[in-house]
Amino acid sequence: MTATLQELFGIDAPIVLGPFGGLSSVELTATVSEAGGLGSYGLYGYSADRISDTVAALRSATSRPFAVNVWLRTGDEVTPGDVDLAPAIDAVAPLFDELGLQRPAPPTEFMPDTDAQLTAVLDAEPAVLSVVFGVPSERLIAAAHSRGIRVIGTATSVAEAVALDAAGVDAVVATGSEAGGHRVSFLRPAEESLVGTFALVPQVVDAVGVPVIAAGGIADRRGVAAAFALGASGVQVGSAFLRTRQSAATDVHRNAIAGASDTSTVLTRAMSGRLARGIPNRAMRTIETAGVIAPFPAQNWLTGQFRAEAGRRGDGDLVSLWAGQAAGLATREDATDVFAELAAGVPA
Numbered sequence: 001m002t003a004t005l006q007e008l009f010g011i012d013a014p015i016v017l018g019p020f021g022g023l024s025s026v027e028l029t030a031t032v033s034e035a036g037g038l039g040s041y042g043l044y045g046y047s048a049d050r051i052s053d054t055v056a057a058l059r060s061a062t063s064r065p066f067a068v069n070v071w072l073r074t075g076d077e078v079t080p081g082d083v084d085l086a087p088a089i090d091a092v093a094p095l096f097d098e099l100g101l102q103r104p105a106p107p108t109e110f111m112p113d114t115d116a117q118l119t120a121v122l123d124a125e126p127a128v129l130s131v132v133f134g135v136p137s138e139r140l141i142a143a144a145h146s147r148g149i150r151v152i153g154t155a156t157s158v159a160e161a162v163a164l165d166a167a168g169v170d171a172v173v174a175t176g177s178e179a180g181g182h183r184v185s186f187l188r189p190a191e192e193s194l195v196g197t198f199a200l201v202p203q204v205v206d207a208v209g210v211p212v213i214a215a216g217g218i219a220d221r222r223g224v225a226a227a228f229a230l231g232a233s234g235v236q237v238g239s240a241f242l243r244t245r246q247s248a249a250t251d252v253h254r255n256a257i258a259g260a261s262d263t264s265t266v267l268t269r270a271m272s273g274r275l276a277r278g279i280p281n282r283a284m285r286t287i288e289t290a291g292v293i294a295p296f297p298a299q300n301w302l303t304g305q306f307r308a309e310a311g312r313r314g315d316g317d318l319v320s321l322w323a324g325q326a327a328g329l330a331t332r333e334d335a336t337d338v339f340a341e342l343a344a345g346v347p348a
């Protein structure tokens with residue numbers, strides 16, 4: 001008999017707040033954990049020190065279990081020495097000019113060292129570590145378990161879920177192509193791993209022994225009930241929570257989600273060099289039209305140079321507006337209300 005997520009994580013309801021790399025907030029994570037779910041916090045781009053501080057802040061905000069999320073390395077990440085950034089910089093030069101920004105000089109690194117991030121997570125001992133873009137090593141899983149940390153892996157295909165199960169993770173998120181944000185595929189190109197949640201979840205449930213958490217396109221009680229009907233043991237929800245006042249999304253991002261319909265989102269590599277789902281805006285179109293996109297994480301770093309300033313100015317044209325296909329169902333402004341709506345769909 002598969003363990004319930006409640007037993008596995010020490011939570012009251014099998015509802016996971018999805019992590020948001022760059023847009024997680026302590027307030028939202030703690031709100032979901034306090035409500036009885038598993039709040040998650042995305043650590044993309046965080047240094048080891050910032051990870052320690054963030055886990056400490058989460059611990060002050062809630063005594064309930066929470067998860068932190070790390071992007072593993074797939075091996076195709078470029079370093080500053082690997083790429084000539086000039087063509088990609090030229091492609092976005094008008095956007096820098098528009099904001100009155102200098103064209104950026106290449107940094108010493110595009111993202112912090114992943115092993116240092118993982119060591120900081122282990123030292124901080126959150127209840128749960130969730131990972132994307134790969135299979136955690138046996139050593140990492142053993143180190144986590146020896147500290148009482150549960151490990152969640154994330155799959156976009158049955159093969160990825162089987163690899164995660166074989167490695168010994170405690171649960172698998174099966175994330176369908178409806179989901180907002182990055183496609184976290186690691187065995188095959190993301191474009192060839194676009195299985196929808198309805199097809200993915202039951203096939204993953206049939207293939208693995210650990211509990212499956214359904215993600216992608218779930219935003220209300222109907223989606224939760226459907227996920228359980230497909231054999232899931234829980235759900236992970238992103239867009240519906242991102243729209244709430246407790247998230248770290250900018251107002252323009254929140255408003256874009258609030259105004260979204262079923263056809264409002266597209267998949268693009270333009271903003272980060274990796275495929276991700278969001279609402280198109282001028283930045284995305286400018287880069288797509290120029291047709292020059294640096295590989296990940298170079299492109300993510302590059303667009304990050306103008307996204308940060310645009311975000312400060314509340315300019316929705318020059319930020320990333322990540323959202324999923326169910327953004328049109330994200331009508332609630334308070335995370336506690338979103339949680340109550342989702343919880344109403346969990347079978348008794």
Ligand SMILES: Cc1cc2nc3c(=O)[nH]c(=O)nc-3n(C[C@H](O)[C@H](O)[C@H](O)COP(=O)(O)O)c2cc1C
Binds near residue numbers: 020021023
């Ligand atoms: C802005 C944004 C950032 C995200 N960042 C991450 C991340 O860093 N790590 C991760 O595992 N999932 C990330 N996701 C995926 C969510 O955690 C969640 O699985 C997904 O949003 C579920 O699909 P939904 O948007 O249809 O609810 C992100 C999603 C969004 C919208």
